[in-house]
Amino acid sequence: MRPSSILRFGLSLVAALVLLTGLVTTAIYLTRPEASVVTDELDKPVMATQIEFLATAMQRTAARIATHPQTLECFATAAPVVCQAQAANLHALNQDATVLFVTAGQNQLLPGFLPGDTRQLIATAGRGGESASASFSLSISHPVVSAEGKRLGVVIVEQSMPQLQALFDTLPLPDAAAYAELQQKQGEGVASVLMRRGNQAIKSRNAPNWIALAGTPWTIAVWRYEKPVIERVAPYFLGWLLASLLIAVLVMAFTLTVRNRVGDSLRMLVRFTNDLRQQRLRADYPVSLEEFISPIETMLKIGKIMLGKQKEVTSQARLDHLSQVNNRRSFDEKQKELFASMKDGWSHSLLIMDIDNFKQVNDTFGHEAGDQLIIKFGEALKITLRNSDFIARLGGDEFCVLFPFTPLERAQELAERLRANMPESVELIKGVTQRLSWSGGLSEYSRDDKEENEALARADAALLEAKRSGRNVTRIRAAA
Known part of the structure; x- marks a missing residue:
């Protein structure tokens, strides 16, 4: 299974948040309130109700006049006196209205002004039923029927409607979102426009909604502007894009920051591991994330303990357990190091030593006394020699001192000073x-030596001469 990464987690989080944002945006779009400013009012505007109310009132008036006894007498007798008296009474009751009596044969009984719409009503009144005609005035006709059910004629009531424009202006119509016309029927399939309002460009885009005004020849046509789907969706889509872009930028910035800080902290852990392997630890290992502080502090404490024990073990491995000076292994490494530096022109010397009468002490007083003699001798060497001198026990009672960067003449002086400063006796x-x-x-050590042990062999030969010559002396064997 391929391991994941912080960056991949960040991309997955971005995808999930973008998808979630898309779902939320879609839900907002689907549950948004319809942007119809006056939709309900346009379906049945107040002005239509008012006009219908006026038409109904005029229709009731025409019906009352048509059934009035004096009107029936006028039509039955055709007496001008009766008809004129009834007309005068009606005029006194409503001076804004014009009332006309027309016989069944379409003979005008009461002379007066006949507007064009009224003339049209007269032409159609004899065809039966009720009818209406209007421009900026409204004319209502009603049949006159005798008690025996005989049709005598019609009553026409005509009333001016100067408030029609004011009523049409009350139509709640946003200019940019809708367009309306007040139309009047002129004949079969023919209509004229009396009034118009709104953005006329909308008329060519959509089919109108028709609002018939009962009892009148008028109809209100309303065209509403409906945005295309792309225009309705575009703001939500752009909002989703901007929100997604913002989410992507923020999440990726956060992800990259976390990745960089985690990477820095991990590199610091690698550095700590390398330092521990090389047996060196720094005072502090700063990390970028607080979560790494406690673990690395714990590791640092453990590392210091491990390093201390490791150094202790390493030191013990390089020291002679009895004399507590360097052992043969350490001597070989140091000698190899010094021999390698000969090519740079340095001079190094070495002194090999045997404790006099060591075997006699061992045989006489036992191994405990012999061990104490080796310990005391090692302590005396460390006290007397320089810090730069390398002391090692090669085995048994044999010790060796390396004098780094010291020519033979100077080494001879150091050997004589060592002999002079050594204690005369020790308690075993x-x-x-x-x-x-x-x-x-x-x-x-000579530059002509092929191997680093050649100088040691010469010193060992010189030691053998010192023993043969009576001990407690130092002999020198220079390179040939």
């Missing part, structure tokens, strides 16, 4: 004191 065990003396062989 209770009641046993031994005179401390040693025999030594001194030599110098």
Whole structure:
């Protein structure tokens, strides 16, 4: 299974949030309130109700006049006096209205002004039923029927409607979103426009909604502007894009920051591991994330303990367990290092030593006394020699001192000073004191040597000469 990454997690989070934002945007779009400013009012505007109310009132008036006894007498007798008296009464009741009596044969009984719409009503009144005609005035006709059910004629009531324009202006119509016309029927399929309002360009885009005004020849046609789907969706889509872009930028910025800080902290852990492997630790390992502070502090504490134990083990491995000076392995490494530096022109010397009468002490007083003699001798060497001198126990009672960057003449002076400053005797065990003396062989590393042990071999040969000559002396064997 391929491992994941912080960046891949960030991309997945971006995708999930963008999808969630899309779902929320879609839900907002689907549940948005319809942007119809006056939809309900346009379906049945107040002005239509008012006009219908006026038409109904005029229709009731025409019906009352048509059934009035004096009107029936006028039509029955055709007496001008009766008809004129009734007309005068009606005029007194409503001076804004014009009332006309027309016989069934379409003979005008009461003379007066006949508007064009009224003339049209007269032409059609004899065809039966009720009818209406209007421009800026409204004319209502009603049949006159005798008690025996005989049709006598019609009553025409005509009333001016100067408030028609004001009523049409009350139509709640946003200019940019809708367009309306007040139309009047002129004949079969023919209509004229009396009034218009709104953005006329909308008329060519959509079919109108028709609002018939009952009892009148008028109709209100309303065209509403409906945005295309792309225009309705575009703002929500752009909002979703902007929100998605913002989410992507913020999440990726956060993800990259976290990735960089995690990477820095992990690199610091790698550095800590490398330092621990090289047996060195720094005072502090700063990290970028707080979550790494506690673990790295714990690791640092453990590392210091491990390093201390490791150094202790390493040091013990390089030291002679008895004399507590360097052992043979450490001597070989140091000698190899010094021999390699000969090519740079440096001079190094070495002194090999044997403790005098060591075997006699061992045989006489036992191994405990012999071990104490080796310990005391090692302590005396460390106290007397320089810090730069390398002291090692090669085995048994044999010790060696490397004098780095020291020519043979100077090494000879150091060997003589060592002999002069060594204690004369040491106490080995209770009641046993031994005179401390040693025999030594001194030599110098030569650039002509093929191997690093050649100088050691010369010093060993010089040591053998010192022992043969009576011990407690130092002999020198220079390179040929």
